[in-house]
Amino acid sequence: MKPVRPQFVPEPGLDREEMLALQRELTAAAVFEDDLSFSPAEVALVEPVQSRGPNRSGDHTLASFSKGDSLTLEGDTLASNGDAFADVDPGGPPVVAGVDQAFIDDRAISAVVLLQGRDVVGWAHAVSEPPIPYVPGLLAFREGGPIVDALATLAVEPDLLVFDGSGRIHFREAGLATHVGVVFDCPAVGVAKSLLCGTPDEPTDGRPEGWSTPIRVGADDDVTAPEGTVIGYAYQSRQYDGEPRINPLYVSPGHRASAETARELVAALSAGYKLPEPTRLADRFADELKGKLANDT
DNA sequence: GCGACAG
DNA sequence: ATCTTGTCGC
Numbered sequence: 202m203k204p205v206r207p208q209f210v211p212e213p214g215l216d217r218e219e220m221l222a223l224q225r226e227l228t229a230a231a232v233f234e235d236d237l238s239f240s241p242a243e244v245a246l247v248e249p250v251q252s253r254g255p256n257r258s259g260d261h262t263l264a265s266f267s268k269g270d271s272l273t274l275e276g277d278t279l280a281s282n283g284d285a286f287a288d289v290d291p292g293g294p295p296v297v298a299g300v301d302q303a304f305i306d307d308r309a310i311s312a313v314v315l316l317q318g319r320d321v322v323g324w325a326h327a328v329s330e331p332p333i334p335y336v337p338g339l340l341a342f343r344e345g346g347p348i349v350d351a352l353a354t355l356a357v358e359p360d361l362l363v364f365d366g367s368g369r370i371h372f373r374e375a376g377l378a379t380h381v382g383v384v385f386d387c388p389a390v391g392v393a394k395s396l397l398c399g400t401p402d403e404p405t406d407g408r409p410e411g412w413s414t415p416i417r418v419g420a421d422d423d424v425t426a427p428e429g430t431v432i433g434y435a436y437q438s439r440q441y442d443g444e445p446r447i448n449p450l451y452v453s454p455g456h457r458a459s460a461e462t463a464r465e466l467v468a469a470l471s472a473g474y475k476l477p478e479p480t481r482l483a484d485r486f487a488d489e490l491k492g493k494l495a496n497d498t
Numbered sequence: 499g500c501g502a503c504a505g
Numbered sequence: 506a507t508c509t510t511g512t513c514g515c
Contacts, residue, residue: 302505304506335506337503344505366504376504397504423502443514451504 202355205386206230211345213332220342224375228425231379233369236457237388239295239360241465246472250319250482294318295360297470298352299479300381302344302365303487305495307331311347312487315359316479326490327351337397338372341380348381361466362389363479367397368455368463370416370433373425382456389455390463392480396435396451398424405435407445412437413464416451434464438471447475 204210209227211220289296296317303310309331315323329347333339344366352362368378368391376397382389400419416433418424426432433453440447454463470477476484 302506304505309506335505337505340504364504371504391504393504395504398502441514 202352202358202385202387204349204353204384206384209380209384210349211342211380213342213346215342217339220339221373224341224373224380225425227380227383228374230383231369231374232457233374233454233459234457235459235462237361237462241462241469244295244297244318244361244466245469246319246478248319249472249474250316250321250478288320288322289315289317289357290320290322293320296322296357297361297363297479298355298359299363299477299481299483300348300352300365301480301483301487302348303484303491304331305491308494309344309347310487310490310494311344311351312483312490313348313351313355314479314482314486315355315357316482321482323355323357324486325351325354326486327354328490328494340366341375341377345377345380345384348377349384352381352385359387362387362455363467363470363477364389364391364455365393365476365480365484367391367393367451368433368453369426369460370397370399370451370453372398372423374432376453376455378453378455386456388457390458390466391433391453391455392467392477393451393453394448394475398422399432401435405437405449408437408440408449409445410437410440411468412449415460416453431460433460436464436467438467438477439473439475450475 311327313325327347327350364378367376378391399416413436415431435449
């Protein structure tokens with residue numbers, strides 16, 4: 202896929218004010234309403250993808266992303282591979298991309314896994330040097346570039362992008378999911394493991410599986426959206442029966458999805474683990490790449 | 499000035 | 506994000 206709005210690609214070398222300015226422009230282009238070509242029910246998963254047997258084509262194994270995953274090191278963005286897409290079913294369920302990152306010293310590994318229903322139909326990755334350190338509110342300028350590079354190698358257009366990080370739950374409503382979603386003008390949702398900003402309607406501790414509560418802009422919250430706006434949801438994707446101790450997920454719209462739909466999509470994509478399958482698999486993929494990269498270098 | 503803050 | 510053993514439970 203190609204960036205539809207290259208002017209918003211997070212390039213290195215910007216100072217803080219320029220990054221903030223870019224985020225404000227980006228937010229104006231973001232759509233926090235449903236503009237999807239499918240419904241959450243169409244991406245519903247019942248069981249974890251990795252526990253299934255050989256898929257339709259029979260040669261993908263999630264335990265080792267073994268098909269076409271050789272690493273090629275060249276240039277600043279050192280590697281990417283957008284191959285292995287022969288298995289996409291044109292008439293099948295929506296294609297969902299999960300995106301995550303891992304780090305080794307001063308290198309960032311961006312990993313993308315493509316899911317169509319319960320089939321892994323492709324993956325891609327990019328290795329690069331993070332332009333800036335982690336700064337709350339500026340994550341897209343640290344991880345966004347390599348992610349765009351990896352996504353750009355995809356031979357098919359995903360119907361949905363799922364990120365590990367916030368979307369609209371962000372000081373300027375311009376989290377990683379929103380930023381990259383707008384760059385590709387692709388429906389996107391953000392899935393964070395902790396809350397960046399905003400206020401839950403109710404306390405989130407010890408909630409049962411399936412529970413959720415809105416995240417709103419409170420009077421004391423430093424968020425550009427009007428007070429009272431629902432910018433996301435706390436969603437309990439998994440919980441233990443006995444002593445509840447799993448924290449909820451913080452789901453928010455990235456682009457072209459409402460907060461409610463973002464929550465429903467994440468619920469439909471969850472299959473027994475805390476993280477929804479796309480993000481969980483991307484996380485595993487990133488770890489695997491990290492291991493291979495640690496040796497070779 | 500102090501605090502709080504995705505990954 | 507990353508550094509990491511054992512441990513409780515299905």
